[in-house]
Amino acid sequence: MAARKMDFESTTLNLFDKIMAKIPYLCTLIRKIGFLESLSTPIRHPTIMDKGANFVDYVRVNCRSGRGGAGSAHFRREKFVPKGGPDGGDGGRGGHIILKGSRNLWTLLHLRYRKHLIAGNGENGAGALKTGADGDDVTIEVPLGTIARNDETGEIEHEIIEDGQTVILTRGGRGGLGNDHFKSATNQTPRYAQPGEEGIDEWKVLELRVLADVGLVGFPNAGKSTFLASVTAAKPEIAPYPFTTIIPNLGMVQYRDSRSFCIADIPGIIEGAHLGKGLGDRFLRHIERNATLLFMVAADSDDIREQYQILLNECEQYNPDLLHKQRILAITKADLIDEELEQMLQEELPTDVPVIFISAVTNKNIQRLKDMLWQSVANLRYQL
Ligand SMILES: Nc1nc2c(ncn2[C@@H]2O[C@H](COP(=O)(O)OP(=O)(O)OP(=O)(O)O)[C@@H](O)[C@H]2O)c(=O)[nH]1
Numbered sequence: 001m002a003a004r005k006m007d008f009e010s011t012t013l014n015l016f017d018k019i020m021a022k023i024p025y026l027c028t029l030i031r032k033i034g035f036l037e038s039l040s041t042p043i044r045h046p047t048i049m050d051k052g053a054n055f056v057d058y059v060r061v062n063c064r065s066g067r068g069g070a071g072s073a074h075f076r077r078e079k080f081v082p083k084g085g086p087d088g089g090d091g092g093r094g095g096h097i098i099l100k101g102s103r104n105l106w107t108l109l110h111l112r113y114r115k116h117l118i119a120g121n122g123e124n125g126a127g128a129l130k131t132g133a134d135g136d137d138v139t140i141e142v143p144l145g146t147i148a149r150n151d152e153t154g155e156i157e158h159e160i161i162e163d164g165q166t167v168i169l170t171r172g173g174r175g176g177l178g179n180d181h182f183k184s185a186t187n188q189t190p191r192y193a194q195p196g197e198e199g200i201d202e203w204k205v206l207e208l209r210v211l212a213d214v215g216l217v218g219f220p221n222a223g224k225s226t227f228l229a230s231v232t233a234a235k236p237e238i239a240p241y242p243f244t245t246i247i248p249n250l251g252m253v254q255y256r257d258s259r260s261f262c263i264a265d266i267p268g269i270i271e272g273a274h275l276g277k278g279l280g281d282r283f284l285r286h287i288e289r290n291a292t293l294l295f296m297v298a299a300d301s302d303d304i305r306e307q308y309q310i311l312l313n314e315c316e317q318y319n320p321d322l323l324h325k326q327r328i329l330a331i332t333k334a335d336l337i338d339e340e341l342e343q344m345l346q347e348e349l350p351t352d353v354p355v356i357f358i359s360a361v362t363n364k365n366i367q368r369l370k371d372m373l374w375q376s377v378a379n380l381r382y383q384l
C-alpha cells in the first residue's frame, strides 16, 4: 500500500517536473500563435480621415471682443485749486478679434482646437483726465483665401487675400466718455460719465478657398496629380487607384520669362458628388476662386464627352457661376491610344471648349497646354 502511494507521488512529481520543463517552450508557442494571429489580422492602413486630418478648411470660432472701460466721473481736487472742475478720463476700448493674412499658412488647422477667442477688456478712465488702457486684441493668422462668414446669416463679411492684410472680425466695445466731456455752461459739474460698451459674443465661420489661377477638375485616376507633378515642383501622391488625392495640392508653374501661375489639384469628383458621393463636393469650393478650370478626362475612358458633361454638371450643381469661368479640356494619358484612335476620337469631342490631348508620360503637348493655360490666366490677370 505504502509502496503504491510512493509510486503515485513520484509519478505526480515527475509529471509536475515535466510540465515545468515545458513552460519555456509553451511560452514560445504562445508567442508564435500571437505572431501568426497578427499576420492574419489586416494591417490598419491610414484612412481618409487620418491622411486628411491635417487639412482643415472650415472652422467655427467663438469670438468674444472685450468690454470698453467705463469713463470716470471725477473732479479735480488739489490744494489751492478750489472747484477744480470735472477731470474724469475716458475708458479704454475693449480688445478686437483681428484676422491677419499670412502667406506661410496653408490650412486652418491651428484653429481647430482653439475654438474660443477672447479679447481683453478696456480699463476704466481715471481722474486727471487719465484714459484707461485699451483691452488686448487677439490676432489670429489665417491663410490667404480665407473668408469669414456670419454664422447665423451665412453672409460673407471679410475676405483675406493679401499677406499682412488685417481686418477686425469682432469689434471691441467702445470706452465710455469721462465727465470732462459733459461739462457745459449750464452744467459745470456733471456727476456722471458713460459706462463702457459691452463686448460682442458671436460665432463666426472661417472658410478657406485656395487661391490658385487654375483648378484641375476630373474623375479620380484621370491623371490630375501626375500632370501637376510634371509641370510644377509639387510632389503629390500618385497611384493607380481612385481617390489617391484626398486634400487639395498646390503647385507653381514657372512659365517663360520668369512668369508664374498657380495650379490647384483637388480630389477627384464623381457623378453624384453634389449628393455627397465619393468625397462629395466639399473640395469644389477650392476651385471657386480659380480663373480657369482645366477639365481632365482620360483618353481610355468609355465616353469622353459624357464624362466631361458629368463633370460640368457636378460643377453646375455646386455653383452655377463655375460655368462662367474659362475652361479647357485636356484628354490625359494620350500615350495609351494611337494616332488613328486619336483622330477618331476628335470627332466625338465636345465643341464648346478648347480640347488638347496630353500625356504626362511622354510629355506630349504639355508645353502647349502650359501656353494655353498661361494665355487664359494672363487674359484675366492683366485684362488683355
Ligand atoms: N500611361 C499614362 N498613365 C498616366 C498618365 N498620367 C497619369 N497616369 C497614371 O494614372 C494613374 C492615376 O494618376 P493620378 O495622377 O494619381 O490620378 P489623379 O487624377 O490624381 O487621381 P486621384 O488623386 O485619385 O483623383 C497613375 O497610375 C498614373 O501613373 C499618362 O499620361 N499616361
Ligand SMILES: [Mg+2]
Residues within 6 Å of the ligand: 224, 225, 226, 236, 237, 238, 244, 245
Ligand atoms: Mg491625385
